[in-house]
Amino acid sequence: xxxxxxxxxxxxxxxxxxxxxxxxxxxxxxxxxxxxxxxxxxxxxxxxxxxxxxxxxxxxxxxxxxxxxxxxxxxxxxxxxxxxxxxxxxxxxxxxxxxxxxxxxxxxxxxxxxxxxxxxxxxxxxxxxxxxxxxxxxxxxxxxxxxxxxxxxxxxxxxxxxxxxxxxxxxxxxxxxxxxxxxxxxxxxxxxxxxxxxxxxxxxxxxxxxxxxxxxxxxxxxxxxxxxxxxxxxxxxxxxxxxxxxxxxxxxxxxxxxxxxxxxxxxxxxxxxxxxxxxxxxxxxxxxxxxxxxxxxxxxxxxxxxxxxxxxxxxxxxxx
Numbered sequence: 001x002x003x004x005x006x007x008x009x010x011x012x013x014x015x016x017x018x019x020x021x022x023x024x025x026x027x028x029x030x031x032x033x034x035x036x037x038x039x040x041x042x043x044x045x046x047x048x049x050x051x052x053x054x055x056x057x058x059x060x061x062x063x064x065x066x067x068x069x070x071x072x073x074x075x076x077x078x079x080x081x082x083x084x085x086x087x088x089x090x091x092x093x094x095x096x097x098x099x100x101x102x103x104x105x106x107x108x109x110x111x112x113x114x115x116x117x118x119x120x121x122x123x124x125x126x127x128x129x130x131x132x133x134x135x136x137x138x139x140x141x142x143x144x145x146x147x148x149x150x151x152x153x154x155x156x157x158x159x160x161x162x163x164x165x166x167x168x169x170x171x172x173x174x175x176x177x178x179x180x181x182x183x184x185x186x187x188x189x190x191x192x193x194x195x196x197x198x199x200x201x202x203x204x205x206x207x208x209x210x211x212x213x214x215x216x217x218x219x220x221x222x223x224x225x226x227x228x229x230x231x232x233x234x235x236x237x238x239x240x241x242x243x244x245x246x247x248x249x250x251x252x253x254x255x256x257x258x259x260x261x262x263x264x265x266x267x268x269x270x271x272x273x274x275x276x277x278x279x280x281x282x283x284x285x286x287x288x289x290x291x292x293x294x295x296x297x298x299x300x301x302x303x304x305x306x307x308x309x310x311x312x313x314x315x316x317x318x319x320x
Contacts (some may be wrong), residue, residue, distance in 0.1 A: 048278075125154055
């Protein structure tokens with residue numbers, strides 16, 4: 001690790017070869033949003049990390065998850081992916097942490113895998129997709145899992161999925177350009193307005209990609225109860241405080257247009273660095289750092305906290 005490496009990356013993906021094979025075998029309805037998986041290996045990950053001052057990366061699995069219709073196979077694939085991530089962390093303990101993969105929408109299977117990942121593999125948290133099938137996080141169907149995670153005080157990294165409605169739109173633009181950020185936004189709105197944030201106050205939710213378009217919609221959301229009496233009549237202050245409950249990463253969101261909005265909505269201590277490698281390739285990672293280094297985007301203190309300090313509040317084991 002280069003001596004200047006200091007960043008903690010909360011959004012770096014693993015792509016085990018067996019996982020890519022399983023996704024393609026499941027059929028085109030589950031394929032990667034960019035059409036093909038980019039090159040991936042732990043050595044390539046470390047090369048990108050070293051080139052960009054990333055000391056530690058907490059790995060996760062991306063869309064489409066592991067459930068392709070068969071609960072038993074989903075549980076087995078989740079366990080295999082978690083064992084793979086654990087092997088990376090064991091081989092390079094100073095460089096890799098991990099968020100657990102779970103076989104949702106099988107809630108019972110997900111709870112079992114959470115316990116294995118956190119108690120046996122000693123993972124840093126759990127990765128949940130923003131949607132599973134037609135349901136978004138915040139749906140009551142997922143409450144037993146969220147209750148379990150709440151009792152454990154878990155860190156939950158929320159990553160977008162490619163929702164069936166997005167696939168059905170007929171737009172030729174890749175899903176990651178627009179649809180992914182809507183998926184995260186819908187989940188966050190569902191968590192906020194369903195009362196899940198209050199019911200499960202001990203979960204630390206990290207929203208990928210600066211929360212999608214959530215920061216831009218903040219004022220609109222805050223006045224929504226004034227417009228529709230069917231909504232719970234929360235004050236603007238309460239809704240904006242709810243948005244500050246979330247943690248946000250900078251993956252694919254590093255420019256002044258996004259960061260300027262995010263810093264008006266998020267708690268400054270709850271913004272984290274994310275690269276999105278390998279889907280955000282090496283060029284994109286470097287471009288992100290260039291954007292974040294712009295004094296018009298962040299001052300030196302805020303940048304230092306986003307790079308490392310804020311993450312230590314969630315993952316103090318990396319302080320050394």
